[in-house]
Amino acid sequence: MSWVDLGALTAFPERGARCVRIGGTTIAVFRTSTGEVFALRDQCPHRGGPLSQGIVHGTRVTCPLHDWVIDLSTGSATGADEGSTETFKVRVVDGRVALKLSAELLAKAS
Numbered sequence: 001m002s003w004v005d006l007g008a009l010t011a012f013p014e015r016g017a018r019c020v021r022i023g024g025t026t027i028a029v030f031r032t033s034t035g036e037v038f039a040l041r042d043q044c045p046h047r048g049g050p051l052s053q054g055i056v057h058g059t060r061v062t063c064p065l066h067d068w069v070i071d072l073s074t075g076s077a078t079g080a081d082e083g084s085t086e087t088f089k090v091r092v093v094d095g096r097v098a099l100k101l102s103a104e105l106l107a108k109a110s
Contacts, residue, residue: 003091003098012037012097017052017061022105027088028052029097030072032059038072039090039099045070045083 004022012018012031019042020027028042028051036059042052049065059072069078075087089100 001100001102003100006097006099009035009037009092009095009097015056017042017054017056019052020099022101025105026052027099029090029099030056030061032056032072035092036072037090037092037097039088040070040072040075041086041088043085044068045075045077045085046081051085 006020006029012029014031015033017028017030020029026042028040030038040051042050044051044063044065046063046066046068049063051061051063051070053064054061060069060078061072062069068081070085071078074084076084091098
């Protein structure tokens with residue numbers, strides 16, 4: 001596992017997301033209004049909608065296609081909906097966002 005620097009925290013929109021593509025995987029990195037940062041595969045478990053284009057509220061995002069609400073910390077659908085999307089570890093150090101990637105994902109990116 002390796003940490004990959006994604007840039008300054010200020011480059012990530014508050015209550016929004018920025019995507020990074022690593023290999024064939026698109027990862028949405030979300031920043032909440034309280035400054036928390038989360039990373040999910042940019043794919044709703046319902047029909048694959050782009051979570052990065054959804055509305056961030058608290059520590060959840062609502063998919064723009066069918067209004068499924070996904071918990072940013074677990075990647076799981078909330079309420080009566082079932083399913084989940086992959087989560088990734090992310091951290092902020094000295095004002096910079098870093099994403100932890102598996103060796104497998106890094107190899108796909110090469």
